[in-house]
Amino acid sequence: MADSLRDQLLKSGIVKQVREEQRPKPPQPSRGARPPQGKAKPHASPARRDSSEMDLASAYAIRAQAEASERKRAEQEAAELARIKRERKAKIQKLLEGQVLNKADADHVRHFEYGGKIRRVHVDAxxxxxxxxxxxxxxxxxxxxxxxxxxxxxxxxxIDPHQLALLVDPQTATDDDGVPDDLMW
Structure with a gap:
């Protein structure tokens, strides 16, 4: 008659035969121990594992640690970018002190595109x-x-090219593109 599946697996080497001595024995309750109360089942001892095998809890812990370090790195990077932006803004503010040419009595409006929208500044002739x-x-x-x-x-x-809203290039200003420079919108 044919060998049983267990015997076939043992012969092929896929499964190793576990000896009785190597199997973990269930813990014997001590004489003074009380049986657990309630409907909970007694916990069985965890199965013996190889050192290379990782349990689910440690995998979650490693994943949580990696995510926390990634969040911390992203926060530090964002804080550094914000610090650099503040420094640039302060430099520009200091540079602009006393250099602004805007007039309160300007009677013309110059429109220009900035940030994907049409903006305007009031100027004189x-x-x-x-x-x-x-x-x-x-x-x-x-x-x-x-x-x-x-x-x-x-x-x-x-200092910061994004803060410059409009500066006409003199070479392209003299080109005749068909639109007069003094066109009022």
Whole structure:
């Protein structure tokens, strides 16, 4: 007759025969021990494991530790970026002190695209001509658009190019693109 499945597995070497001595024996209750009360079943001792086998709790602990370290690294990176941004903003603020050319009695409006939207700055006729020629620039600071000279606008561009809202390139300002520079919107 054919060998049993157990015998076939033992012959092929897939399964090793476990000796009686190697099997863990269930713990014997001591004489003074009370039986557990309630409906809970007594806990069996955990099965013996190889050192290379990882249990579920340790895998979760390793995963939680990795996620915590990743969160901490991301928070540190965000804090560093915020610090750099604050330093740049302070440098630009210091650079702009006394250099702003905005006038309260400006009668023209110069529209420009910044941040995907159409923005505007109020200028007089001379400032409008200088702005269109590239001798003046517009810097965005604290939600306002400030008119500054070309040198200051270039310094702002060097510190943080995102804060420079408008600086017309003199080479492209002389090109005839079909749209007059003094066009009012």
């Amino acid at each position: 001379d400032q409008l001509a200088a702005l269109n020629e590239g001798r003046l620039g517009v810097v965005q600071q604290n939600g306002r658009y400030l008119l500054v000279g070309q040198a200051i606008a270039e310094q702002v561009r060097a």
